[in-house]
Structure formats: structure tokens, C-alpha cells
Amino acid sequence: MPRMAARVEESYKQRMREIAAGYRQKYPWQDNLGMLEGLGAKLRFVKLEGQDGAYDPEHNVVFLNPKSTPERQRFTLAHEISHALLLQSDDLLSDIHDSYEGEALEDAIEILCNVGASAMLISKAMLERVTSRGLSGASVYRLMLEAEVSASVAMVSLSEYTDQAALFALCVRPSRERGNQKTPEDLLRGLEKPGGVEQDTRSRLEVRFAPSSRSMVYTLAHGTPIPPEHPIQKAL
Structure with missing residues (x-):
């Protein structure tokens, strides 16, 4: 059936x-x-x-x-x-x-x-290279560069590749607040720099896309608001 x-x-x-x-x-x-x-x-x-x-x-x-x-x-x-x-x-x-x-x-x-x-x-060799120092936001950005793919494609590929319990979240400002917001790619690029991207305390984030690995039991729905005190606010 x-x-x-x-x-x-x-x-x-x-x-x-x-x-x-x-x-x-x-x-x-x-x-x-x-x-x-x-x-x-x-x-x-x-x-x-x-x-x-x-x-x-x-x-x-x-x-x-x-x-x-x-x-x-x-x-x-x-x-x-x-x-x-x-x-x-x-x-x-x-x-x-x-x-x-x-x-x-x-x-x-x-x-x-x-x-x-x-x-x-995205080859297995690429995935091995970008995760050689562990799975992180920087892994997503490195895969985007090497494979010439978007952040969402890189996240899905990493979530299906890893054996770790992992949840990726692509976050943006709500549409009514976006204005001159940084793109997800800009935010990920900042993870490559010492100290990461400077946080704009006037903005708030919501989940646009959140793939998870097979062993992760939690999920995040599209549009889920990120509380101002959440660690991801500081990470970005």
C-alpha cells in the first residue's frame, strides 16, 4: 500500500x-x-x-x-x-x-x-575536508565556497553527512524589518573572521530554514522567533 x-x-x-x-x-x-x-x-x-x-x-x-x-x-x-x-x-x-x-x-x-x-x-571528499576540524557554521561557509552552492544546500548536505546530532538554523529578520539586513551568506562569512559578525541588537531573528541530522530529535519550524537572549543572537 x-x-x-x-x-x-x-x-x-x-x-x-x-x-x-x-x-x-x-x-x-x-x-x-x-x-x-x-x-x-x-x-x-x-x-x-x-x-x-x-x-x-x-x-x-x-x-x-x-x-x-x-x-x-x-x-x-x-x-x-x-x-x-x-x-x-x-x-x-x-x-x-x-x-x-x-x-x-x-x-x-x-x-x-x-x-x-x-x-x-558536493563530493564526500569535500564534506570530509570542511568537517575536518569539527562541524560548525564555518563548515557551512567553507562548503558554500568550495562547491559553489547556497547556504541551504550546504546545510542539508552536512546534515545528511554527519553522524552527530546536529540542527542547522538559517535565520533572518522578519520581512517587515529586513531593510538593509545582512544576507545569510554575509553572516556565515563573518564566522571566518576573529570574533564573528558584530551583532545588531536592534534586530530580531526568525528561522527561515532548519535541516537536522538523522540522530537529532529536535526540529525548528519555519518562522520560529529567536529570543533576544538566545546564544545564537551573540553567535551571529
């Missing part, structure tokens, strides 16, 4: 990682066009409402939104390539269809394509 895909089975994720990593190993690339070599696909930039990208299997074309950031475009391209690889993997695709249906199936496919994109862009 198909079930809702609140979480995709780890065995499916691992198979997707292996497929994506195998593609990267067989077709190493230096730029976005090189990423498509193994598919023989074309790349088109098209304004997409509410979407970062799409893959047209009939015409073998990947579409990217030109308004997205370079990091987002790169991850989206890897995500769409993962869609193509999943379509070519009859066994995994069949197992997913046996396990999920309807919206749960769509969610499972999207999750697996995100897993594939991360495996394409």
Missing part, C-alpha cells in the same frame, strides 16, 4: 546518490554546459513564473530561470539532470512508484532529485 512521503526512504536516497555521483565521475565538468554533456541535452534560459527550472524529456532540453542567482541556477541544473537520470533508472523509478502515489510520489521524486543534485555538486 503506497504511503505518504513525509520522508523518503534512506535506501532510495542512497541509490540516487550513487547514480548522480556516477554521472559526475563519468562526465566531469568545469561549467554549466559541461554538466549536460552526458545527457546530450540543450540549455535554454526562459522566464519561468514561480519556478527555477524544468526538464523537457521529449525534446531533451533543460530550462533555467535567468533571474535566479548563479548558485541557484547551478543547483537547479543539477536537479533537472537528476530528473533525467531518474527517468533512465527503471528499477529505482519502479520502486518509487510502488511506494508512493499522488502528491506523495511527486514529493518523493523532487526530494530524490535534490539528493541527486547535492551528490553531483
Whole structure:
């Protein structure tokens, strides 16, 4: 009986990682066009409402939104390539269809394509390097630089890689207070400097995104306010 895909089975994720990593190993690339070599696909930039990208299997074309950031475009391209690889993997695709249906199936496919994109862009060697001195906010920033990915992608990759009980939190000001706020990347960059980023006591933070490792029992919901006295306020 198909079930809702609140979480995709780890065995499916691992198979997707292996497929994506195998593609990267067989077709190493230096730029976005090189990423498509193994598919023989074309790349088109098209304004997409509410979407970062799409893959047209009939015409073998990947579409990217030109308004997205370079990091987002790169991850989206890897995500769409993962869609193509999943379509070519009859066994995994069949197992997913046996396990999920309807919206749960769509969610499972999207999750697996995100897993594939991360495996394409972030190698195990990268993860080992950035965590060689322990897991920290600086690990997130170093991975962002080395893999050329966003903070959220780096956090998810580290949360799935680590055996530690870890909870990552990407915090921002509420939209009505943002104004000239520092971006999450600015805040993470400050962790590389002695003393970290100077805290703006006039601002308050809320959780935008909070992935956790498999062994972490706690979670943080989107929009959770961070109390002014919380240690994270001083850390940022």
C-alpha cells in the first residue's frame, strides 16, 4: 500500500546518490554546459513564473530561470539532470512508484532529485575536508565556497553527512524589518573572521530554514522567533 512521503526512504536516497555521483565521475565538468554533456541535452534560459527550472524529456532540453542567482541556477541544473537520470533508472523509478502515489510520489521524486543534485555538486571528499576540524557554521561557509552552492544546500548536505546530532538554523529578520539586513551568506562569512559578525541588537531573528541530522530529535519550524537572549543572537 503506497504511503505518504513525509520522508523518503534512506535506501532510495542512497541509490540516487550513487547514480548522480556516477554521472559526475563519468562526465566531469568545469561549467554549466559541461554538466549536460552526458545527457546530450540543450540549455535554454526562459522566464519561468514561480519556478527555477524544468526538464523537457521529449525534446531533451533543460530550462533555467535567468533571474535566479548563479548558485541557484547551478543547483537547479543539477536537479533537472537528476530528473533525467531518474527517468533512465527503471528499477529505482519502479520502486518509487510502488511506494508512493499522488502528491506523495511527486514529493518523493523532487526530494530524490535534490539528493541527486547535492551528490553531483558536493563530493564526500569535500564534506570530509570542511568537517575536518569539527562541524560548525564555518563548515557551512567553507562548503558554500568550495562547491559553489547556497547556504541551504550546504546545510542539508552536512546534515545528511554527519553522524552527530546536529540542527542547522538559517535565520533572518522578519520581512517587515529586513531593510538593509545582512544576507545569510554575509553572516556565515563573518564566522571566518576573529570574533564573528558584530551583532545588531536592534534586530530580531526568525528561522527561515532548519535541516537536522538523522540522530537529532529536535526540529525548528519555519518562522520560529529567536529570543533576544538566545546564544545564537551573540553567535551571529
